[in-house]
Amino acid sequence: MSSVLEIVNISKDFGRISAVKNLSLQVSKGAVFGILGPNGSGKTTTLAMILGASNPTSGSFNWFGENGNHQVRKRIGAILEFPVFYPSFSAEKNLRITARIKEVSAERIDVVLGMVGLLERKHDAFKTYSLGMKQRLAIASAMLCDPEVLILDEPTNGLDPQGIAEIRTIIRDIAEQGKTIILASHLLDEVQKVCTDFCILKSGNLIYQGKVSDSEQSTTTEIEVGAADKDLEIHLRKIPFVQTVTRVGDYCRVVVLSGHDAAALNAYLNTMGIHVSHLITRKESLEEKFLSILNVQA
Amino acid sequence: MMRLLSIEFMKVRPAKYFWILLSLFAFILAAIPIGTFALGNWIIGNLLPADLPIQSVLPLYDFADIWQNFTFIYQFFTVLLSSIVAIQIAQEFSLRTARQQVIDGLSRKEFFLGKVYFLLTLAAAVTAVVFAICLIFGLIYSPVTDIESILLNIEFIPAYFLHLFHDFLWAMFIAILIRRTGIAVVVLIFYGWIESILHAIIQFALRMEWLAKMLPNGATKILIHNPFSKYALMETQTNIALGDLAISLGYITLLLGVNYWMIKKRDL
Ligand SMILES: Nc1ncnc2c1ncn2[C@@H]1O[C@H](COP(=O)(O)OP(=O)(O)O)[C@@H](O)[C@H]1O
Ligand SMILES: [Mg+2]
Numbered sequence: 275m276s277s278v279l280e281i282v283n284i285s286k287d288f289g290r291i292s293a294v295k296n297l298s299l300q301v302s303k304g305a306v307f308g309i310l311g312p313n314g315s316g317k318t319t320t321l322a323m324i325l326g327a328s329n330p331t332s333g334s335f336n337w338f339g340e341n342g343n344h345q346v347r348k349r350i351g352a353i354l355e356f357p358v359f360y361p362s363f364s365a366e367k368n369l370r371i372t373a374r375i376k377e378v379s380a381e382r383i384d385v386v387l388g389m390v391g392l393l394e395r396k397h398d399a400f401k402t403y404s405l406g407m408k409q410r411l412a413i414a415s416a417m418l419c420d421p422e423v424l425i426l427d428e429p430t431n432g433l434d435p436q437g438i439a440e441i442r443t444i445i446r447d448i449a450e451q452g453k454t455i456i457l458a459s460h461l462l463d464e465v466q467k468v469c470t471d472f473c474i475l476k477s478g479n480l481i482y483q484g485k486v487s488d489s490e491q492s493t494t495t496e497i498e499v500g501a502a503d504k505d506l507e508i509h510l511r512k513i514p515f516v517q518t519v520t521r522v523g524d525y526c527r528v529v530v531l532s533g534h535d536a537a538a539l540n541a542y543l544n545t546m547g548i549h550v551s552h553l554i555t556r557k558e559s560l561e562e563k564f565l566s567i568l569n570v571q572a
Numbered sequence: 573m574m575r576l577l578s579i580e581f582m583k584v585r586p587a588k589y590f591w592i593l594l595s596l597f598a599f600i601l602a603a604i605p606i607g608t609f610a611l612g613n614w615i616i617g618n619l620l621p622a623d624l625p626i627q628s629v630l631p632l633y634d635f636a637d638i639w640q641n642f643t644f645i646y647q648f649f650t651v652l653l654s655s656i657v658a659i660q661i662a663q664e665f666s667l668r669t670a671r672q673q674v675i676d677g678l679s680r681k682e683f684f685l686g687k688v689y690f691l692l693t694l695a696a697a698v699t700a701v702v703f704a705i706c707l708i709f710g711l712i713y714s715p716v717t718d719i720e721s722i723l724l725n726i727e728f729i730p731a732y733f734l735h736l737f738h739d740f741l742w743a744m745f746i747a748i749l750i751r752r753t754g755i756a757v758v759v760l761i762f763y764g765w766i767e768s769i770l771h772a773i774i775q776f777a778l779r780m781e782w783l784a785k786m787l788p789n790g791a792t793k794i795l796i797h798n799p800f801s802k803y804a805l806m807e808t809q810t811n812i813a814l815g816d817l818a819i820s821l822g823y824i825t826l827l828l829g830v831n832y833w834m835i836k837k838r839d840l
Contacts, residue, residue, distance in 0.1 A: 325675045328839040348677035358672040363586050371582045374575065375676045 277302050277339070278454045279324065284333030286478075293319040295478040296333070301423075301456060301471075306432060306449045308465030308486070309458040310564065311475035317458035318355055319528050320475070321427055338422070348376045351416030352425035357408040361401035365411055368400060368420060376419045390444060400440050406437030413444055419560040423454045430464060442468060458459055463565045474564065497536045500525040500552025501543070513542050525552060576686035577693065579678075584690075589659055597652045601701060604645055605709045608632060631712035631803070636724035638706050640799040640810060643732040646702060647793050650736060651764065653698065654743035655757050661687060661747035662756035670838035684835045687744060688828070695736035703729050728768040731795040731812050734820055741827035748834045764789050785816070791823050 279301040286294040294316040301307045309317050322328035324335050326347060337346045359368040360428050369383045387393045390410035395403070403411065409429060416424055426445070430438040449455055459465055465472050466486060473483040498507065507526050512518045515538070517529040530539060536555045543550055584590040612632075632641050664670040673681060706729075711717055745762055750756040767789045775784040785794060794816045802808035 322671075322839070326673055326680075327671045329837070333628060344674070344677055344679035344682070347675060350677075352675050354671070354675065358668045360583070360587075360667065360669065362588070367582070367586055371673075372676055374579050374582065375673055375678050377575075379679075 278305075279335065279336040279337055279456070280339075281320075281324065282333055282521065284320070284323060284335060285331045286316075286323060286328065287331045292331075293478050294323070297475075297478070297480050298478065299473060299483070301454065303454055304452055305471045306445075306455045306457065306469045308467045308469035308472035309456065309475060310462060310472050311348045311458075312460050314477075315475040316478040317460075317475060318427055318527075319356055319478075320567070321425060321456070321458060322354070325350070325425070327353070327354065348419060349421060350423045350425065351419060351421035352423075352427075352459065353412040353416055354427045356431075357415075359400040359408075359411065359415075362399050364397045364399055364448050365403075365414075366396045369415055370410075371413050372418055373447045378419045381421070382418050386410075386417045389417060390414045391440075404437075406440060409433065409437070409441060410444070413441070419449070422455065424448060425458075427458045428460065430459075430461070431458070449557070497528045497530060497539055498522070498525050498552065498554040498556060499528055499543075499550060501548050501550050503548045506548060509543065509546050509548055512546075513520035513539070527556075573685075573689060576682055577661060577689045578765065580690035583661060584656075587660075590656055593652050593656045594786070597649060597698075598701075598831045600649050600652070601646065601705060605633075605642065605705060607687045609713070633709050634833050635710050635714045635716055636726070637799065637810075638710045638714065639725050639728040640796060642706050642709075643702060643735075644796045644799055647796060650739045650792075651761060653694065653736065656738050657691060657694075657743040658747045658756045658760045659753055660690075660786045661744050662751055662753040665748070665751035665840070668840075669721040674840055676692040680836050680840075681832075684832050687831075691737060691740040691744065695733055697742060698736055699729060702732060702759055727812055728796055734812055734824070735792055735795055738824050738827070741824060741831065742788060742792055744831050745827055745834075748831055785819060788823065791819055794820055 277300045279299070281297060281299040284294060284297050285292065297320060309320070313319050315396075319328065323330045324337075326344060334341075337350070340346055342494070359365075360371075365387065366383060369387070370380055373380050373383060384393060384396075387396050390413055392407060392411055392414060395407065398410065400408065413426070413429070416426070430441050433441065442464070445455065445457070449468065454470075457465065457469060469485075469486050471485055474481050499510065503509070507519055507521060510516055510526055510528055515531045515534040517531055519529075520527045528539065536553055540550055540553060632635070638740060664673075673683060678686075707722075710722065714721075746760050746763070747756045750759055767787050771784050771787055771790050774780050774787075785791065795812050797809040799808060799810065802810070
């Protein structure tokens with residue numbers, strides 16, 4: 275797959291704080307790429323650099339294999355941190371300015387406003403909008419040029435559940451059109467729900483990169499078993515649907531193939547004549563994984 | 573260039589502050605020549621002792637003096653226009669629209685050029701109106717209206733244009749430096765006041781006129797000297813000194829350079 279964005283060893287210092295440290299990333303065409311990290315981990319700073327709003331201290335990046343100048347940004351739709359518009363101007367007047375900057379036809383304005391459900395409010399001043407509407411207008415603005423890449427930074431920040439659901443539906447619809455999307459978020463759930471690929475940033479360092487599907491597969495059911503029988507571990511290994519067994523203190527932690535659960539394990543052990551005295555199911559979610567990755571690196 | 577200029581006009585045309593300040597300035601442009609005539613003659617007729625040699629305010633409107641007289645007075649109201657500039661540009665940073673526009677595909681150079689084109693257009697339009705006002709009032713009240721007298725001293729019109737452009741670039745500098753709309757306007761105005769006190773100290777107490785001339789805000793008014801001393805029969809400079817022109821052009825170049833550099837180098 276051809277890569278849309280390539281970042282090579284990019285760094286950004288603010289005085290003595292280094293916000294981004296030697297970050298390298300590749301985003302391939304058609305990916306919905308999540309940049310996950312807690313607040314202050316350098317997500318916005320990274321996006322600001324690759325969008326020309328902030329000058330990197332060192333390192334480089336390129337878009338679509340070209341050495342990015344400002345022309346390339348006309349093919350990208352991006353919002354950083356929060357929706358930015360002239361507050362007293364209507365949605366339409368604001369988008370007219372954007373259309374002129376991006377050199378796209380003003381006819382696109384109604385198309386994108388329709389897409390985010392703001393067509394009826396297009397003559398109202400931006401400042402009269404609710405936060406959810408502002409966020410949707412920002413997405414509309416990013417979609418004006420029918421971008422090859424859409425970049426969203428915390429697009430659901432501060433929204434109520436309904437607003438969040440609306441934004442996610444819009445993002446998924448856009449992803450289905452085959453567009454490349456880069457989504458920065460501190461919400462794991464968000465990345466998990468909409469992204470195909472993701473990376474984790476912490477204090478400006480890249481600490482993990484992979485596919486969401488891989489990490490979901492490894493979202494495993496782990497069962498903790500205890501029994502008086504001292505050959506418990508050996509017996510467990512004989513069970514066909516058991517994947518791995520690890521000894522943790524008095525207990526064994528068992529990973530079973532999907533479709534099997536603690537009850538099945540218990541029943542099987544019974545047939546082997548082992549009476550279980552302790553049985554706990556532990557599901558390790560992506561969330562725990564996210565947290566454990568962050569902690570390990572602390 | 574037209575694209576960049578049209579983008580700038582799209583940003584001010586729906587803005588209230590733009591029309592309020594512009595209308596106020598337009599009102600002053602018209603009120604000064606009309607008011608001077610009406611009020612001035614009333615004062616001369618009713619308040620001043622009758623034995624003074626001054627009979628009317630009409631000499632103020634004489635060609636070729638009118639160019640210097642009115643451009644000199646109008647200079648004191650330029651702050652209304654430079655406030656437009658300061659608000660417009662500081663807002664781009666405080667609202668983060670400058671950043672968004674660069675993200676959307678404007679280069680920093682284009683952002684800078686758009687502003688400069690806008691300032692040039694505003695300065696040119698205001699200069700054209702001032703030219704028309706002086707011409708009309710001169711044709712009505714001046715005893716001499718031959719083409720030669722009209723054209724004599726008309727260099728104060730291009731000088732006024734340079735003054736405007738210089739003053740706008742100064743406001744742009746403050747706006748880019750400070751980035752907060754309200755504070756930028758306050759600094760623009762207060763600094764102007766503080767500097768004029770400083771100017772008086774340097775010029776009269778320290779007697780360093782050359783240094784006084786170099787003060788950045790005062791330098792925007794360096795080209796058009798006070799013409800009214802001549803009505804008190806004092807020696808008055810009625811032309812543009814080359815040294816002053818050099819200072820003015822030097823400042824314009826410097827401000828263009830510094831403003832561009834700040835937009836280019838700083839994070840948005
Ligand atoms: N303009 C700035 N000046 C100084 N420090 C900054 C600036 N912008 C960001 N930072 C710092 O850089 C770090 C990363 O910030 P940011 O990229 O906004 O994180 P995120 O978007 O992941 O929440 C933080 O420690 C933040 O305080
Ligand atoms: Mg952020």
